[in-house]
Amino acid sequence: MRAVLRRVLGRWGTAPAAALVLAVALAAVIRLWVLHSPVGRMESDEAVTGVMAQRILDGELFAFFAGQTYMGSLEQYAQAAVLAVTPDTPTTLRMVQLALSVATCLLVGVTARRLTNSPWFGVAAAALFAVGPWFNVEKGIRSHGAYDTAQLLSVLGLLLVVNLSPRTRLAPWRAAAVGFVAGLALWESTLAIIALLPVVWWAIGVARHRLPHLLPPALIGAVLGAAPFIVHRIIHGPFPPSGSGEPPATTFADRTDLMLSPVLGMFLGVRHIGDGRPVSQFLPPAIATMIALGALGAGVWSRRRGIRDLVLLRAPGVHGVDPILVVLSLMVIPYGLTGFTWFAGTPRYLFALYPFAILAVIVAASHLGPRARLAVPVVLILGTAVxxxxxxxxxxxxxxxxxxxxxxxxxxxxxxxxxxxxxxxxITGVHADYWLAYPIQYASEGALAVEPYGNSRFPNLDARVESTTPGAVAYAIPVGPEEVAIRDRLRAAGATARVIRVGRLVAFTDVDPATAVAAITTP
Structure with a gap:
């Protein structure tokens, strides 16, 4: 252990190593605060993962996010392990996401140090990741399936390829690790696959003179990493229904336009999540977006020969930032091609790119003049924090x-x-809107069965509710205008119901006559 510590400190130096630890600790503190604040309030998509974790502990297996055939369930197995030894609360459920986000912060710092050959730029990258942009922080503590894993796999895959030396004794093991990460990405997240494609291509270029020696362990690693995906596709066919329904009809031009505005502004942290309004009157989102795109274009131009060598598998001329620039500059293509990017309320489909964007900025800063090398990272960190x-x-x-x-x-x-x-x-059975149903289901730890009015994720729970005697069924809703409207509809129908009110939640039960239930479930 002491030898490992001396080796790490020898590479980093005591002061930069301590600063890196502080940056990673800052990431943890900020995310813990968000987790325990009203901003971190759990919502139903997260509760679905909690129900998955509970059911995993009961012996049920999930290959993907419940009700879907994409977005792997690795995080939910980790959550099940946590819930096995802790109470089932929103905080304990999301300790896995907190740990993944903090680990990614550390990997960003280590990778930046490797790409810039400067420990202080590694610290700067970790600090920038720790403080933002805001969606990176807020989404990073959310249990939404595999988003945090996608981030971690992206930067881990890059770091492994950066350290891949094909003629060393450890080369086969490192090739296997690259393959394993790529296989996990295939199972876990399309976002991670997109980020890793040029990275894996670079790995082929690095190893091309030793491919007969390194390809077999890489393929074995890939098969192991993708094993749940492979088994699922063998059982259910190569193209099973996604389970997410059909997105609204939009065109390639519509989606790319949405990506440029407002989504990219949200990604950069200059637009608010949701309504897309500017965060600061002093930094117009259009200006910030143009600066970011201009900087990306300048980076691609300055590294054009390295990118050419990357494409042609000429590894000696490639720098670790080159596959990053390829991903960032070409992301608009897959973003525009899929109909699922129609939603412009958050930059969720760009979330996995935060480590790459931060690494690109820090590598660019490392090539500036002496004063700018110091000023640019400091200004970026402070500005992003504000x-x-x-x-x-x-x-x-x-x-x-x-x-x-x-x-x-x-x-x-x-x-x-x-x-x-x-x-x-x-009460043993509950009907509720999707955004209330699964938080109730998670909090009940299986004591209740809850059926949402739409977007059901657990058909066997729905069946339990349908088989429950009417007197043990309740219809839950938050306090508000909809509750008042339900009371009015019941009154108009000449019906009665027992009302259970706790805090800001209401449940209607014992509806008489039973046919008046439609007054509750039908707006």
Whole structure:
């Protein structure tokens, strides 16, 4: 252990190593604060992963996010391990995402040090990742399937290829590791696959004179990493239904236009998540976007020979930033080709690129003049921190995050007491809107069966609700205008119902006559 520590400190130096630890600790502290603030309020997509973890502990297996045939479930198996030894709470569930985000911060720092040959630029990269951009922070603590894993795999794959020396004794093991990461990416996330494609291509160029020696372990690693994906496709066919439904009809031009504005501004942290309004009046999003695209274009031009060598598999002329520039500059193509990028409320389909974007910026800064080399990273870190703080402050002013049922926010912090009351009153089956249903299901730890009105993820839970006697069924909704409308419809139908109110949640049960249930479930 001491020898390893001396070797690390020899590469980094004591002061930069300590600074890197502080940067990673800062990432953890910021994300813990978000997790425990109203901004980190759990919503239903996250609760789905919690239900998956609970059911994994009961012996059920998932290859992908529940109800889908894409986005692997590796994070949910890790969450199941955590829930096996801790209480089932929103915080404990998302400890896995916190750990992945912090680990990615460390890997970004280590990779930047390797690409710039400067430990202080490694510290700068880790610090920049720690403070933002804001969506990188907020999304990083969300349990949304495989987004954090996609980030980690992207930067880990790059670091492995940067360190791949084909003629060393460890080369076969490193090739196997590259293959394993690529295989995991195939299972876990299309976003990670897109990020890793030029990285893997570079690895082929690095190893091309030793391919007969290194390709077999790489393929074995890839098969092992992708094993759940492969087995699933063998059982269900190569192109099973995605499970996510059909997206709204949009064109390639529509989606690329949305990517450029407002999505790219949100990605950069200069637009607010959701409505896309500017975060700061002093930094117009259009200007920031043009600066970012101009810098990317300048980077591609300055590295054009390296990118050419990357394409032609001429490894000696390639720098580690070259595959990064290829991914960043060509991302608009896959973004425009898939219909699922129609949603412009968040830059979620760019989330995996945050490590690459930060590495590109830091590598560029390392090639500036002596004063600019220092000034640019400091200004970027401080500016990003200010923008993130502004975005967080607005989110807090708006009451934090969370799902919505109509115009009523779902306050998931009220759900444990609500579930306890339902159980005490003999309720075993619940109907609710999707954005309320699965938080109730997760909090009940299986004591209740909850069926959403749409977008069901667990058909066997729906069947349990349908087989429940009417007197043990409740219809849950947040307090708000929709609750008032339900009361009015029941009154108009001449029906009665027992009302259970806990905090900002309401449940209707014992509806009489039973046919009046339609007054609750039909707007």
């Amino acid at each position: 923008l993130s703080a502004s975005a967080a402050n607005r989110a807090l002013d708006e009451g934090g995050r969370g799902g919505w049922v109509g115009s009523a926010r779902v306050y998931t912090e009220d759900i444990p007491a609500f579930v306890h009351r339902l159980e005490r009153d003999g």
